[in-house]
Amino acid sequence: MDEIELISREINGALEQYFDFPRKGVLYEDFLPVFRSSRLCKGMARAFAKHIEQRGLKVDYVVGLEAKGFLIGLAIALEIGAGFVPVRKQGKLPGKLASAPYKKEYGSDIFEIQIDCMPKGSNVVVVDDVLATGGSAGAAGKVVEACGVNIVEFQFVMEIVELGGAKVLGSPTFSLLKR
Numbered sequence: 277m278d279e280i281e282l283i284s285r286e287i288n289g290a291l292e293q294y295f296d297f298p299r300k301g302v303l304y305e306d307f308l309p310v311f312r313s314s315r316l317c318k319g320m321a322r323a324f325a326k327h328i329e330q331r332g333l334k335v336d337y338v339v340g341l342e343a344k345g346f347l348i349g350l351a352i353a354l355e356i357g358a359g360f361v362p363v364r365k366q367g368k369l370p371g372k373l374a375s376a377p378y379k380k381e382y383g384s385d386i387f388e389i390q391i392d393c394m395p396k397g398s399n400v401v402v403v404d405d406v407l408a409t410g411g412s413a414g415a416a417g418k419v420v421e422a423c424g425v426n427i428v429e430f431q432f433v434m435e436i437v438e439l440g441g442a443k444v445l446g447s448p449t450f451s452l453l454k455r
């Protein structure tokens with residue numbers, strides 16, 4: 277078993293499931309136990325770095341989605357020596373912004389980014405904990421592209437395959453785990 281598969285299995289074992297949270301009918305995957313383990317966090321960042329190396333991706337910036345995507349994205353950015361850029365929920369960022377509304381598995385919101393935060397033509401990966409319907413990542417993709425940069429890949433710790441998110445995204449996707 278390779279390093280990526282090994283850490284994926286360990287992360288899978290650490291996630292905790294909650295039925296009917298935050299809405300009836302949702303099986304919620306709680307990632308917080310992963311963040312409580314420095315070994316799992318380091319292993320997770322190394323697994324993404326290894327994947328990036330294996331695919332030969334050149335990455336100038338890691339874009340992380342609020343909130344858990346900040347934690348995962350910054351860990352990856354530190355591991356690969358790239359910068360980190362946040363996509364935030366509406367009303368948190370100052371300056372000139374790009375915005376996009378979205379619906380996710382259990383709610384809706386608006387994502388924003390500081391539009392001049394990366395040099396045009398930069399290569400970025402967009403990172404989050406979960407890909408479910410793809411609503412969140414799709415909106416993040418729109419605001420990131422409004423910055424004039426290239427999304428080389430969307431990257432997730434877990435993909436909930438039956439919700440079809442990978443089909444709505446316009447760039448390749450990679451997930452450490454599939455449910």
Ligand SMILES: O=P(O)(O)OC[C@H]1O[C@H](OP(=O)(O)OP(=O)(O)O)[C@H](O)[C@@H]1O
Pocket residue numbers: 341342343344345379380381382404405406407408409410411412413441
């Ligand atoms: O593919 P989708 O259906 O759009 O769902 C995926 C999104 O749902 C969660 O967002 P949430 O706002 O709950 O995350 P947070 O707790 O990290 O803020 C998760 O972190 C993803 O961003």
Ligand SMILES: Nc1ncnc2[nH]cnc12
Pocket residue numbers: 302303304305306380381382406407408409436
């Ligand atoms: N089922 C789920 N568990 C955790 N995060 C999610 N984001 C969207 N759907 C989710």
